[in-house]
Structures are given as structure tokens and as C-alpha cells.
Amino acid sequence: MADGAERPLRADARRNREKILTTAARLFSEQGLDAQMERIAKEAGVGSATLYRNFPTREALVEAVYRNELAHLCAAAPALLAGRNSPTEALRAWTRLFLDYVTAKYGMIDALRAIAATGGNPYSQSREMIRAAITTLMDACAAAGEIRTDIGPADIAAALEGIALTSAGAEHRRQAERLLDLTLDGLAVRR
Structure with missing residues (x-):
């Protein structure tokens, strides 16, 4: 064109x-x-x-897979809010999708690093996209009075990244889910 x-x-x-x-x-x-x-x-x-x-090339496929997985993860936030009984349930479901995303990325990490080493940037905008999805979910939870408002999306994003770094891979899935539950339980408003 x-x-x-x-x-x-x-x-x-x-x-x-x-x-x-x-x-x-x-x-x-x-x-x-x-x-x-x-x-x-x-x-x-x-x-x-x-x-x-x-x-x-393999690199083109790896980068496209990464970007596709990221887009699906971030697009899931509004869909989960529309389809769940509570925003907190949507947030909890989204964190499980985040684990799936990290597990998929973990298998491609060497190729993603190689792409970055040659000057490509497969990660451009990923942090912003993930924070925007978390913000959407947390805003809905806060508006429903279900979570504390003194913890922001950047804090939750950092917690998710930490859990992902220490628990990436299918063999650590149960531990990662327990850590997610612990984190999300810490967000709940105490009645």
C-alpha cells in the first residue's frame, strides 16, 4: 500500500x-x-x-508469540470483569492468566534475550500494558469496596513479577498460586 x-x-x-x-x-x-x-x-x-x-525466522515467531500472549493477557482484564461475580474474582482469575503468560515466556526466554541483544525490543510497552490491565482490575475492586486503596497497581505488578521470577515453570505452579493467594488476601479490605 x-x-x-x-x-x-x-x-x-x-x-x-x-x-x-x-x-x-x-x-x-x-x-x-x-x-x-x-x-x-x-x-x-x-x-x-x-x-x-x-x-x-524463529526470532520473528518468538517475538510474535510473546506479543500475542501479552495482548491476550491484557485484553482478558475487561472480559473477566464482565464475566465474574465480583471484581476480586476477576483479579484472582487474571493473576492465574499472568502465571500462564509467564510460563509461556519462560520457555522462550533465551530467544527473547537473543532478540534484545541484536537490538530488537520485544518487551517494549509490555510493562505499561500489564500495569494498565492491573489498574483496570484494581480500580474495579476498589470501587466495589473489596480491596485496600493504599496499595497501588505498581506494587501488585512488582509482587507478580517477584512471584513469577521465583516460581516460573510448570513444576512450581502450586507454589506460585499459593503466593498469589497470599498477596491477594493481603489486598482485601478487613471487615
Whole structure:
């Protein structure tokens, strides 16, 4: 296009791209960088040419998976608020999604570091996006009188990052959930 804008994908191309991203996220989470591009294509139900047309390099795929997972995580906040009985339940559910996001990212960490080392910035705006999602959830909880107002989104983001750093990986999931519960229980308004 003349103005440099990308042409929107056809519906089938968009579905294929989403299948690739979903499959790659799962396989990177399970196998780290040992996940083979051909296996990702096969399990996504697309040909290798389709995979490479969308993501010409492993690094391009890793960065797209990371950004896709981040977008899904942040977009979940309003949806959870709309579908839960209380904002606190939505916040608790979102923190579990945050663990899923971190676990997926953990399998890709070496590739993300390599991208950053070559001058790419897969993390640009991720901190701001996550804080915005937390703010949305905490504002709803505070408006409902369910959480303390002396603790801000930056504090919760730091707590989540700390839990994620010490408990990343599927083998530590139960401990991470206990730590999340402890953190969220500390937010509750004492009646």
C-alpha cells in the first residue's frame, strides 16, 4: 500500500496465523527453544510455507508469540470483569492468566534475550500494558469496596513479577498460586 500500512489479513490467513501462534506458544512453553519449526507447522495444521510466510525466522515467531500472549493477557482484564461475580474474582482469575503468560515466556526466554541483544525490543510497552490491565482490575475492586486503596497497581505488578521470577515453570505452579493467594488476601479490605 502506498502509505505503508499493512493490508488486513483474509479470514483464513488470520486463522492460520492464530493457530501458528497458539501452537508455538504451547510448544515453546513445553520444549523451550528445542521446539522445531516444522513441528509447530504440523501441529498447527498448516504447511511449512505458511509458517515461514508469516514468520520468516524463529526470532520473528518468538517475538510474535510473546506479543500475542501479552495482548491476550491484557485484553482478558475487561472480559473477566464482565464475566465474574465480583471484581476480586476477576483479579484472582487474571493473576492465574499472568502465571500462564509467564510460563509461556519462560520457555522462550533465551530467544527473547537473543532478540534484545541484536537490538530488537520485544518487551517494549509490555510493562505499561500489564500495569494498565492491573489498574483496570484494581480500580474495579476498589470501587466495589473489596480491596485496600493504599496499595497501588505498581506494587501488585512488582509482587507478580517477584512471584513469577521465583516460581516460573510448570513444576512450581502450586507454589506460585499459593503466593498469589497470599498477596491477594493481603489486598482485601478487613471487615
